[in-house]
Amino acid sequence: MTTNSSQLTIIRPDDWHLHLRDGEVLASVAPFTARQFARAIVMPNLKPAITTVKQAVAYVDRIVAAVGESAFEPLMTLYLTDETPATEIVAAEKSCFIKAVKLYPAGATTNSSEGVTDIRKCDAALEAMQEAGLPLLVHGEVTEPEIDVFDREKVFIEQVMMPLMNRFPTLKIVFEHITTADAVDFVLGAPSNIGATITPHHLMLNRNAMFEGGLRPHNYCLPVLKREQHRQALLKAISTGNPRFFLGTDSAPHEQHKKESGCGCAGIFSAHAAIEIYATVFEAQKALDKLEAFASFHGPDFYGLPRNTDTITLKKTPWVIPDSYPLAGQTLIPMMAGETLNWKLM
Ligand code: DOR
Numbered sequence: 001m002t003t004n005s006s007q008l009t010i011i012r013p014d015d016w017h018l019h020l021r022d023g024e025v026l027a028s029v030a031p032f033t034a035r036q037f038a039r040a041i042v043m044p045n046l047k048p049a050i051t052t053v054k055q056a057v058a059y060v061d062r063i064v065a066a067v068g069e070s071a072f073e074p075l076m077t078l079y080l081t082d083e084t085p086a087t088e089i090v091a092a093e094k095s096c097f098i099k100a101v102k103l104y105p106a107g108a109t110t111n112s113s114e115g116v117t118d119i120r121k122c123d124a125a126l127e128a129m130q131e132a133g134l135p136l137l138v139h140g141e142v143t144e145p146e147i148d149v150f151d152r153e154k155v156f157i158e159q160v161m162m163p164l165m166n167r168f169p170t171l172k173i174v175f176e177h178i179t180t181a182d183a184v185d186f187v188l189g190a191p192s193n194i195g196a197t198i199t200p201h202h203l204m205l206n207r208n209a210m211f212e213g214g215l216r217p218h219n220y221c222l223p224v225l226k227r228e229q230h231r232q233a234l235l236k237a238i239s240t241g242n243p244r245f246f247l248g249t250d251s252a253p254h255e256q257h258k259k260e261s262g263c264g265c266a267g268i269f270s271a272h273a274a275i276e277i278y279a280t281v282f283e284a285q286k287a288l289d290k291l292e293a294f295a296s297f298h299g300p301d302f303y304g305l306p307r308n309t310d311t312i313t314l315k316k317t318p319w320v321i322p323d324s325y326p327l328a329g330q331t332l333i334p335m336m337a338g339e340t341l342n343w344k345l346m
């Protein structure tokens with residue numbers, strides 16, 4: 001890493017949690033990721049979900065087509081269901097391009113209706129993953145309607161994560177998009193086969209951002225934004241340079257009209273400026289020296305993949321984030337629309 005007050009060069013980062021969607025939306029959003037990240041773990045929550053190696057093969061081809069000449073490498077995931085057989089896990093591991101399996105508790109978030117109703121139904125698949133060294137990526141929220149939406153991550157740790165970790169002690173688990181001090185403490189106290197991704201929005205925003213002067217649907221995501229004390233815990237986690245925490249944007253595009261609706265979709269699109277937003281957060285924390293490891297080293301180290309070797313350069317030069325981008329003939333409102341960022345990817 002080379003840095004001075006006006007320029008920052010780091011090894012090219014990877015995004016360890018990304019929604020690329022499909023079809024025309026995929027074509028609209030994939031170039032944003034490909035220009036800054038070498039690789040990304042691509043979420044399988046399409047409709048229908050990517051539950052088989054065969055579906056993942058077809059999807060990876062569509063992603064490669066969408067990024068054109070770029071050297072960007074999609075790292076694929078399978079969507080875990082109650083019925084995922086151990087044989088599909090073995091086939092995934094053999095495929096070499098499927099790098100993980102995603103657990104969505106049924107009903108937890110966008111396109112999760114095919115998700116897992118009871119994790120104990122997945123024992124055979126989890127056993128095979130533990131054996132193969134294939135990581136389980138966890139959307140860590142319980143779904144019982146009686147549990148307060150702001151407590152769902154904390155309750156998930158107690159009810160699902162701890163028992164899961166105890167039953168599969170060597171299974172690699174990534175606690176995705178953590179949002180609470182409870183999750184930070186859990187990861188810090190867990191063995192080294194447990195890691196966590198942290199998004200730009202959970203680092204930048206607390207729950208007030210959803211209600212600033214009125215209802216702000218573009219700041220609605222899942223897990224929902226939390227209190228400032230939780231954001232501070234995330235900031236502390238990244239500032240210490242602990243290798244168990246790494247970059248995962250959870251960039252999740254939805255058309256403007258689906259966000260600005262009587263029942264708006266969850267998801268914040270950040271791929272247009274992800275590395276710049278992270279740089280802004282790390283600088284505000286006086287921890288710019290920790291950005292490169294968080295963005296470019298901790299993820300591949302956890303997954304057992306090689307680190308990238310080429311670099312990207314960010315310059316200290318103010319730019320205004322567009323109010324919107326085109327999205328498959330519709331409109332996409334990006335994170336921090338209309339706001340100024342001081343770091344710009346060259
Ligand atoms: O905010 C979110 N959006 N959280 C998720 O877990 C899913 C994602 C999406 O797919 O839109």
Ligand code: ZN
Nearest residue numbers: 017019043250
């Ligand atoms: Zn996600």
